[in-house]
Amino acid sequence: MKHAAEAVDAEIARWQAEFLRGVQSPHGTEHELAGTGLWSDLEAATRHRLEVYRTGHYARVSYTLADTLFERASALLSREVMAGILGRFFEAHPASAPNLVAASEGVAKFAKMLDDVSEHPWIPDFLTLCERRWAVLTGPDPSPATLHTAASTESSTEAGAESVPHPACSKLQANHFFLASEFAVFSLWNAADDEIADIPSGSLDACVPQAMLLFKSSALTLENVLVPQDFFPFVQALSNGSTLLDAIDALDSQAVDPEALDAAAFGAFVTSLAARGAFATHTIR
Amino acid sequence: MTLVPAPVLHAMWGVGLRPAHFSHWRATPDLPPWLEVMADNHMFHQGGPGLVCLDRLAARTGILLHGVGLSIASAEAPEARYLEALRALSCRLDAAVISDHLCFTRAAGRESYDLLPIPHTAKMLGHVCSQVARVQVALGEKGACFALENVSSYVSFSTNEMSEMEFLREVCTRTGCGLLLDVNNVYVSARNHGFDARSELAKVDPQHVRQYHVAGHSEAEDFLHDTHDAPVRGEVWELLRYSLGRTGPRPVILERDDEGAHAEDLVREIREGLRL
Numbered sequence: 001m002k003h004a005a006e007a008v009d010a011e012i013a014r015w016q017a018e019f020l021r022g023v024q025s026p027h028g029t030e031h032e033l034a035g036t037g038l039w040s041d042l043e044a045a046t047r048h049r050l051e052v053y054r055t056g057h058y059a060r061v062s063y064t065l066a067d068t069l070f071e072r073a074s075a076l077l078s079r080e081v082m083a084g085i086l087g088r089f090f091e092a093h094p095a096s097a098p099n100l101v102a103a104s105e106g107v108a109k110f111a112k113m114l115d116d117v118s119e120h121p122w123i124p125d126f127l128t129l130c131e132r133r134w135a136v137l138t139g140p141d142p143s144p145a146t147l148h149t150a151a152s153t154e155s156s157t158e159a160g161a162e163s164v165p166h167p168a169c170s171k172l173q174a175n176h177f178f179l180a181s182e183f184a185v186f187s188l189w190n191a192a193d194d195e196i197a198d199i200p201s202g203s204l205d206a207c208v209p210q211a212m213l214l215f216k217s218s219a220l221t222l223e224n225v226l227v228p229q230d231f232f233p234f235v236q237a238l239s240n241g242s243t244l245l246d247a248i249d250a251l252d253s254q255a256v257d258p259e260a261l262d263a264a265a266f267g268a269f270v271t272s273l274a275a276r277g278a279f280a281t282h283t284i285r
Numbered sequence: 286m287t288l289v290p291a292p293v294l295h296a297m298w299g300v301g302l303r304p305a306h307f308s309h310w311r312a313t314p315d316l317p318p319w320l321e322v323m324a325d326n327h328m329f330h331q332g333g334p335g336l337v338c339l340d341r342l343a344a345r346t347g348i349l350l351h352g353v354g355l356s357i358a359s360a361e362a363p364e365a366r367y368l369e370a371l372r373a374l375s376c377r378l379d380a381a382v383i384s385d386h387l388c389f390t391r392a393a394g395r396e397s398y399d400l401l402p403i404p405h406t407a408k409m410l411g412h413v414c415s416q417v418a419r420v421q422v423a424l425g426e427k428g429a430c431f432a433l434e435n436v437s438s439y440v441s442f443s444t445n446e447m448s449e450m451e452f453l454r455e456v457c458t459r460t461g462c463g464l465l466l467d468v469n470n471v472y473v474s475a476r477n478h479g480f481d482a483r484s485e486l487a488k489v490d491p492q493h494v495r496q497y498h499v500a501g502h503s504e505a506e507d508f509l510h511d512t513h514d515a516p517v518r519g520e521v522w523e524l525l526r527y528s529l530g531r532t533g534p535r536p537v538i539l540e541r542d543d544e545g546a547h548a549e550d551l552v553r554e555i556r557e558g559l560r561l
Contacts, residue, residue: 009360009412011408012360013361016359017392019389019392020391020395023397023399040443041404041442043440043442046439049508050440052508053397057398060398061398094395095395095398096394097396098364099354101329138332138333138335139332140332141331216332219336220334
């Protein structure tokens with residue numbers, strides 16, 4: 001009985017694999033499938049319609065993501081160009097995850113290797129930003145119990161004290177992403193926003209290093225913080241898991257000239273992060 | 286496993302919930318009796334505005350959960366991670382029906398993201414019934430809410446031993462699974478393969494039907510294409526009324542994937558189609 005069931009499974013696996021090979025073939029279903037068992041199992045009058053599934057597959061993997069996950073990239077590059085990058089990615093890396101977004105992981109890295117993308121070297125970082133924004137947004141929501149906001153800090157400190165969390169027991173929320181880019185990803189992101197749209201992307205100098213910190217201040221709100229260049233090491237240390245105290249130490253040790261650091265600007269930056277809910281309190285054991 | 290039959294859902298209508306309409310439904314005081322949530326769009330999320338919106342809508346109206354990635358007819362067993370995510374979302378939203386399609390989407394470890402047709406043979410029937418039983422167990426207390434939907438197809442197998450509705454009737458009889466009857470899909474497949482849609486609907490056991498779908502389609506060179514981007518055709522409404530006459534009232538969901546369609550227009554279309 002067991003052998004019979006295994007034989008049925010093997011037969012199903014055989015024709016389904018053939019079907020999918022045809023659907024994902026860059027050369028067309030007839031080219032791929034003529035002469036196979038599946039080809040002879042199909043009604044001759046309907047075989048040519050296998051192409052419906054093939055064109056549907058490529059449209060789905062390219063345009064669905066170009067219109068959602070990579071919508072801002074489509075706004076900058078055009079929908080067709082973005083869909084073309086995705087189409088080539090899935091041709092080279094057939095999807096194995098039932099979740100299309102998960103299956104697209106690696107598009108940014110793949111884009112680095114494309115000749116036509118190399119003319120616009122900011123594209124891979126921008127695609128990374130698209131991917132990671134989505135990951136943070138749909139990742140775990142911040143817990144109100146541990147989220148350290150200016151309001152919660154103020155209530156626990158004396159009047160007049162700075163509204164920053166306790167440095168030794170505060171870390172960045174686990175669900176965050178820090179992108180330090182050689183390119184102006186933050187400005188490009190805003191330029192691609194229809195609702196902002198006051199920065200024409202054509203006039204942007206993309207070759208300006210920018211860094212962004214992404215986290216959620218609530219289930220509904222994604223915070224995008226432009227990180228000043230002087231504070232990159234500080235935020236990088238936080239992103240690597242350091243406490244606020246250790247990250248401040250890292251900033252001191254990595255600064256070319258610690259004296260040149262604008263303490264007031266740094267204080268304002270940390271306060272702003274705290275006010276937007278970047279920090280979570282953790283227990284010191 | 287013995288399934289406690291899911292309650293029959295009467296006399297109502299609804300629409301497929303699409304992200305473009307989230308803000309409309311959040312703001313409108315009168316929600317349709319049912320909203321159908323695309324499970325795959327949300328089930329792998331751990332947080333974020335989409336889940337918040339679904340929670341709020343689920344507190345105000347009935348939720349039906351519809352998936353596209355289960356791949357019930359694949360040679361390989363449904364993915365445990367997928368089933369767990371589906372179960373968790375169905376419990377979270379207290380979904381009254383959890384449905385997916387009679388098709389395969391995955392083979393040899395690869396995903397097609399499309400609803401690929403299967404031959405309707407006795408061998409395939411046995412295989413699908415085994416897979417349905419696995420899904421019902423994995424869904425736990427929600428297992429009785431599971432239903433399979435007939436698909437639109439463009440190619441047909443010369444090895445078919447029964448029609449799609451005969452196949453589904455057997456699956457439902459043997460497993461206790463429900464039927465999500467997509468009347469547009471019956472119409473499209475009937476035209477594409479040259480059979481009579483009404484005769485095919487007559488093969489349905491009315492007791493199996495938990496829910497209906499209606500949608501629009503478009504005409505291609507020598508076939509109809511189930512595109513969900515046009516109003517429901519009059520012939521499809523007629524078929525729906527015929528089938529409702531056999532089954533009695535069930536939730537009827539209008540599916541529309543055209544981004545430009547307004548939620549109010551969908552409500553108007555389905556209410557007019559059902560003559561409410």
